[in-house]
Amino acid sequence: MDEQFVAALARAAGLDKALAEFPDDVAAAAAQALNNTGVIQVPDDPAAEPWPPMRAGAGL
Amino acid sequence: MTAPHWLGVAEAAHAIAARELSPVELLASLLQRIETLDPLLHAFIRLDDAAAMNAARAAETEIAAGRSRGTLHGVPIGVKDIIDVAGLPTTCHSKILLDNVAQQDAAVVARLRQAGAIIIGKLSTHEFAIGGPSFDLPFPPARNPWNPEHHPGGSSSGSGAGVCAGLFPGALGSDTGGSVRNPASACGIVGLKPTYGLVSRRGVFPLSFTLDHVGPLTRTVADAALMLDAMAGHDAADPGSAATPAHGFDRLLDRGVRDLRVGFVRHFHEVDMSAHPETTAALEDVARVLQSEGAEVRTVTLPTLNEFAGINRVILCSEAWSIHAPWLRSRPGDYGQLARRRLMPGAFMAAGDYVGAQRRRLQVIAAVEDALRDVDVLLCGSSMDPASRIEDAAETARTYSRQARTPFNVTGHPALAMMSGLSSNGLPLSVQFVGRYFDDATVLRVAAAYERATQWHQRKPPIG
Numbered sequence: 001m002d003e004q005f006v007a008a009l010a011r012a013a014g015l016d017k018a019l020a021e022f023p024d025d026v027a028a029a030a031a032q033a034l035n036n037t038g039v040i041q042v043p044d045d046p047a048a049e050p051w052p053p054m055r056a057g058a059g060l
Numbered sequence: 061m062t063a064p065h066w067l068g069v070a071e072a073a074h075a076i077a078a079r080e081l082s083p084v085e086l087l088a089s090l091l092q093r094i095e096t097l098d099p100l101l102h103a104f105i106r107l108d109d110a111a112a113m114n115a116a117r118a119a120e121t122e123i124a125a126g127r128s129r130g131t132l133h134g135v136p137i138g139v140k141d142i143i144d145v146a147g148l149p150t151t152c153h154s155k156i157l158l159d160n161v162a163q164q165d166a167a168v169v170a171r172l173r174q175a176g177a178i179i180i181g182k183l184s185t186h187e188f189a190i191g192g193p194s195f196d197l198p199f200p201p202a203r204n205p206w207n208p209e210h211h212p213g214g215s216s217s218g219s220g221a222g223v224c225a226g227l228f229p230g231a232l233g234s235d236t237g238g239s240v241r242n243p244a245s246a247c248g249i250v251g252l253k254p255t256y257g258l259v260s261r262r263g264v265f266p267l268s269f270t271l272d273h274v275g276p277l278t279r280t281v282a283d284a285a286l287m288l289d290a291m292a293g294h295d296a297a298d299p300g301s302a303a304t305p306a307h308g309f310d311r312l313l314d315r316g317v318r319d320l321r322v323g324f325v326r327h328f329h330e331v332d333m334s335a336h337p338e339t340t341a342a343l344e345d346v347a348r349v350l351q352s353e354g355a356e357v358r359t360v361t362l363p364t365l366n367e368f369a370g371i372n373r374v375i376l377c378s379e380a381w382s383i384h385a386p387w388l389r390s391r392p393g394d395y396g397q398l399a400r401r402r403l404m405p406g407a408f409m410a411a412g413d414y415v416g417a418q419r420r421r422l423q424v425i426a427a428v429e430d431a432l433r434d435v436d437v438l439l440c441g442s443s444m445d446p447a448s449r450i451e452d453a454a455e456t457a458r459t460y461s462r463q464a465r466t467p468f469n470v471t472g473h474p475a476l477a478m479m480s481g482l483s484s485n486g487l488p489l490s491v492q493f494v495g496r497y498f499d500d501a502t503v504l505r506v507a508a509a510y511e512r513a514t515q516w517h518q519r520k521p522p523i524g
Binding site: 006009010012014015016017018021022025026028030032033034036039040041042043048049050051052058 | 392400417
């Protein structure tokens with residue numbers, strides 16, 4: 001994985017301190033996040049809604 | 061006669077109500093056992109012995125005067141240390157929250173107290189219910205009573221180890237990716253993840269809002285039903301709480317499984333993740349037992365474990381990042397390494413990843429609902445392997461994700477894990493039963509029938 005790319009993402013997320021003190025952990029976390037490609041079959045249907053649905057008033 | 065420390069929740073409650081057992085005598089027996097065994101098992105982060113003894117004395121006085129607080133009057137219960145108990149720190153097993161004293165009881169703790177339960181202390185967990193087992197935290201990890209060199213499962217590790225070892229008859233755990241059912245599986249006890257919304261999460265430190273559940277860990281199915289009866293109920297202050305009837309979970313325990321339709325999800329452990337041969341053999345035996353008890357067992361197919369795990373991972377990481385981002389930015393060194401590595405991935409996920417996972421979630425929920433239209437319950441594996449050695453980080457990392465529990469955090473269906481045998485190296489094997497939404501009573505019914513037929517719950521760990 002491109003170290004500079006990971007470092008840029010980490011800084012954008014405010015993880016400068018973690019990047020300085022625990023670079024291996026930051027790299028491991030990034031690898032875990034970026035290795036999910038293709039695992040989930042995201043619906044093709046543009047109208048497929050996420051869970052949980054918005055329910056105005058219910059349960060509040 | 062059963063030693064007091066081996067009495068279950070229901071047995072202890074019954075003996076206390078009948079004045080055959082004093083709550084003080086019961087608690088003293090447990091405290092003596094804790095003093096002997098907890099230095100080895102590390103189930104407790106904080107034993108609240110003085111307050112518990114005061115509560116036991118008060119219960120004794122009330123019962124002698126003929127006043128009953130409820131179904132759990134005088135019964136000691138342990139609480140995972142991500143759940144608030146008024147006046148005690150909720151540390152989440154982390155340096156981050158060492159001084160985080162709870163101002164009030166979590167809703168579920170308040171309900172247990174209302175039923176008369178005595179809170180005995182706060183229990184070990186993986187850090188923030190995700191980072192463990194770890195040796196770089198302020199408290200040591202809990203260990204497995206069947207063999208203390210092995211992991212007791214997690215993240216409700218102390219809950220599982222303590223119930224299994226007879227340190228307390230019941231405990232509270234939380235379950236976001238299987239954290240009640242994993243220790244139940246590793247320790248050979250009963251762990252129930254109730255239907256999402258049945259038990260309030262108010263006062264429970266969140267890991268992932270839409271995946272978090274609170275559930276009981278006990279040594280018998282009847283005890284789980286009794287605890288759930290006390291724990292469940294609508295809480296307007298929990299946005300996920302369901303306004304639905306929440307009592308009578310023990311009403312079907314004696315009904316058996318005759319004429320019930322059981323859907324066996326074989327592909328989870330045969331195709332998606334090839335289980336340890338002893339796990340597979342034990343699951344086939346569960347199916348045979350249920351058939352011999354009169355159930356119809358048929359094979360059903362759900363989406364793959366890999367996809368359920370991916371959905372769970374993206375949602376959990378995204379929601380957990382939104383909770384932990386401020387501390388991960390300012391105090392990364394105050395987390396243990398495992399928690400740091402498992403909580404930071406959300407920083408690298410896009411909003412579209414999260415929404416995509418939630419959109420697919422609705423479809424996999426529909427798939428499980430479809431399956432449950434044709435059968436009354438699902439039968440599947442829980443852990444694919446017996447518990448790993450706790451100090452073998454590589455083996456723990458390899459086996460920890462080999463499980464079939466996350467699907468039902470993603471869907472919110474009720475799911476119960478329990479013992480299904482012993483491996484050749486003397487560690488518990490496990491099975492999982494899953495039911496329709498808010499039909500937790502049928503899950504408990506099937507589990508009770510299996511328990512009666514096999515008596516695995518009578519086995520005790522060789523720890524004294």
